[in-house]
Amino acid sequence: MAEDQTDKTQVSRRAAEEYGTLRPGALIGRYEIVSVLGQGSFGITYRARDTQLDRDVAIKEYLPSALAVRHEGTTVLPRSARMVDDFMWARAGFLDEARIMARFAHAPAIVRVHDFLEAHGTAYMVMPLLEGETLEARLKREGRLHQPAIERILYPLLDGLEQIHAASFLHRDIKPANIIVAADGSPTLIDFGASREALQERTQAITAVFTPRYAPLEQFASGRQGPWTDIYALAATLYACIDGKPPPSAVDRASGIAIMPAAEVGKREYASRLLTAIDAGLALKSEERPQTIDEWRKILATGVSTGPTKAADGDPARWGARPLLVAPSLPVAAARRRPVTLWFGAGVALVLAGTGTYWTTFLREAPRPPAEVAARQQQASAGADAQKQAAEAEKAKATTKALDDLRRAAERDETSLRLGDKDRQKIQVALTSLGFTTGGSDGALGPRSRQMIAAWQQRSGAPATGFISAAQRDDLFRSAAPAIARWEEEQRKLDDEKKRADEAAAVPATAAGKYFWVGHAGCAIWSAKIGAMPLRIEMNDGQGSQHAIWGSGSVALDIAIRGDQAGGKFEWVSVIDSREWTGKFAGSASGDQILLQTVSRPKTRSTVSAIDDTLCQVELHRVPG
Secondary structure: HHHHHHHHHHHHHHHHHHHHOOOOEEEEEEEEEEEEEEEEOOEEEEEEEOOOOOOEEEEEEEOOOOEEEEEOEEEEEOOHHHHHHHHHHHHHHHHHHHHHHOOOOOOOEEOOEEEEEEEEEEEEEEEEEOEEEEEHHHHHHOOOOOHHHHHHHHHHHHHHHHHHOOOOOOOOOOOOEEEOOOOOOEEEEOOOOOHHHHHHOOOOOOOOOHHHHOOOOHOOOOOOOOOHHHHHHHHHHHHHHHHHHOOOOOHHHHOOOOOHHHHHOOOOOOOHHHHHHHHHOOOOHHHOOOHHHHHHHHHHHOOOOOOOOOHHHHOOOOOOOOOOOOOOOOEEEEEEEHHHHHHHHHHHHHHHHHHHHHHHHHHHHHHHHHHHHHHHHHHHHHHHHHHHHHHHEEEEEEEEEEHHHHHHHHHHHHHHHOOOOOHHHHEEEEEEHHOOOOOOOOOOOOOOHHHHHHHHHHHHOOOOOOOHHHHHHHHHHHHHHHHHHHHHHHHHHHHHHHHHHHHHHHHHHHHOEEEEEEEEEHHHHHHHHHHOEEEEEEEEEEEEEEEEEEOEEEEEEEEEEEEEEEEEEEEEEEEOOOOOOOEEEEEEEEEEEEEEEEEEEEEOOOOOOHHHHHHHEEEEEEEEO
C-alpha cells in the first residue's frame, strides 16, 4: 500500500513535464484542433473547428496528469497497470457528467455541452467557444464592481444554479476564474468539478478540486455537501466583487482569523440587502447558511436573514454525505453482483404479489361485522377529507410557486433596466409623493421601498412583486412628474453648491485677494532682438492680465491660476508690418512662483517660417501689493 502511494506521488511530480497536447490539425471525430486554450491537472481545453457545422467550439479533453500520459502524440494511456481501474472509472464519470450537463442546454448562465465522445483512448466534452473575459481578470483590472454590474452577473447565475441543484447536481468550484463575463455583462459558469471531486475521493493521486479561499469548510473536512456549498462559493465571489479580494479561507476562519463582514466592507456603497445576503452565504457552519437558492433569493430581496435553517426539503438524506452527483459505471466486481441482486429482488416481488392476491381474495369473501363496516366507512370519509386537504395544499403550493416565478421574472426585468442611484431615488420620491412613504430617498430600494412598490402595483391592478418593470417605471414617473421635477431642481441646486465649493477649495491661499506678480515674458523669435518683456500683473482671485507696447509691437498677456496649475494666452502684433503671433501657456503655480511655457506653437501671419518653431516662456514671482 505504501509502495503504491509512493508510486502515485512520484507520478504526480512528473506529470506536468511528461504529458503534451494534441497538435493543431489533429482530428477528434468531426472536430479539428486549432490551438490550446488552457491546461490543468485534470485535462486540456482546446479551441477547435466543427468541420460539419462550420463553427468554432471549445473541447475539453479528459487527461488527468497523475493517472495518464499521451502516447505517440495522440493516444492517451494509463501510466501503469495499477492506475487502469482509476483511469477508466474516472473517464466514465467524465462522460456521465457531460451527459448530465447536456440536459441543462437552456439553463441560464450555465455553460452548454454540444456533444461528447470517446476517441484516442480518452473522452471529450464539446462546448461553445465563449467570448469575453473571466470575472477574475475583470476584478484585477477594475478592483471592485459597482452594484448594477454585480446584479447583472448574480441573478442569471442564481437562475442557472437553481436548475442544476434541482437535478441534485453541484458545481463545487465557483470562483471568479470560472465565470466568463461577456461584453454585455452577462455571465457564464464554466468548469464543473463533479467528476474531479469523485476521482479525488477514490484516489490520493488527485489534488483538491476546490479553490481554498472560495470553498466552504465542508469541502476541506469531508462534510455533507449540497446547494449550501455552492452558495458559500458564490457569496465568497460576491465578497471579492465588493472588496477587491476574496475573504479568508474557511480553514483560517475556523482557526480564529476574523473576517470583516460584507455589511462593513460595502457600507454606504452597496445595498444593505446585497451585503446581508453575502454575509448569510458566508456562514462558516453549513446549517447556518441558506440551504437553497430560493432561500437566498428571499434574503437578497428583503435584506432580512432568518439565521439557521433546515436542510434542503427537510430531508438531509436527499444529499447525504458528500454525494457523488454523477453516475460513473460500476466497478467490475459490483457489475457481476447485480444480476444476483436483481433475480433475488424479482423472486421476493413474485412471492409478495402472490401473498397479496391471496389476502385480497380472502378479505373480499369473508363476512364483516357492522361495526367494522362503519369503521371502514369512517376511514374512507377521513381518507376523502385527507385527499381534499392534500389537493388544496397542492393548489396552494402551485399558487405560491407561480407567484415566486412571477416575482423572479419581475426581478430579472428590473435588473435588466440597470437602474442607477438617481433612478432609484426618483422611484422613492415618486412613491412618497403618491402616498406610499418609503422613509427616504437613499436609492437603496430596501425592504420598505419594496413593500411600497408592491402596494403601488396592487393599487394599479398589477401583480404585487415589489420589483418594477420599464413600463411601470415610466407610469410611476408620469404620475409623480411635479414631485420629481421639484426634487431634480433641488438636486441641481445642491450639485451647483457643491461644484462652487469644490472650485473654491481648489484655489490655493496664494490665489485669494489682490496681489502682484512680477517677472518677464518673451518668445525666442523677438526676445533675441529686443529682450524679454518685463511684467507686473495685478492678480484678483487668481485672474490677471497685462497689455503694453513693447519693442516694435503691442503685447497682450492673460494669466489664470487654478490650484497648483496655471495657464494663459498671449498675442503680439507688430506695429510696423502688422505681423501677429498668438499662442497658449501652461505650467505650474507653487508657492510664490509661476513657470509657464507654450503648449501649442504660436500661429503667425508672417511669411517667416521660423516663427512656427519659436518657444515662449513666462516667469513670475509674487510680491506684496
